[in-house]
Amino acid sequence: MSERSRSDDLAGEQEGGASWASMMWPIACRALRELVGAKIHPGPGVGALDALVAHAEANPDNYWHPFGTCKMGPVGDPAAVVGNDGQVHGVEGCYVGDCAIMPVIPRATTAMPAVVIGERIAGFLLSGK
Structure with a gap:
């Protein structure tokens, strides 16, 4: 080392x-x-x-990943904050790509799920989907 x-x-x-x-x-x-x-x-x-x-x-x-603060769902769902691509409903160019879109608390640290979600949303953005 x-x-x-x-x-x-x-x-x-x-x-x-x-x-x-x-x-x-x-x-x-x-x-x-x-x-x-x-x-x-x-x-x-x-x-x-x-x-x-x-x-x-x-x-x-310290740095931590709050979770469950941005419900994912269709535009017609009044409780939904983001769509399945992470884009905030009604705010062009604004995306959520962390544990805030997770519906439940994982039984372990949220560091890796935050990375995976961020990478997935970044993939959507880079591919134009």
Whole structure:
């Protein structure tokens, strides 16, 4: 097993985070512009990679996958939030691709189901279905 330093880990996280942010933030902003206000955490002035890293180090938090908050169903179902492709009813370009669309709590961690659901929704988006 190779030994990795904290700086190696941080460099990898920075690269991955920067790639994700550069690809997804413009899409998210465009799709949700009318639904959400200004960025408040870490703040509108924090955009440089060093500032984001400093913020992440100063504000550690856990990450978890809430489930069952977005019922999947047809547009005619008044309780349904998303269709079977993850698209939010009535909000063009907005998709849910995590455990929020799961109808029941699994008996194990939700990390892998979140990944699989995200990959499945991403597959729909990439294929144009």
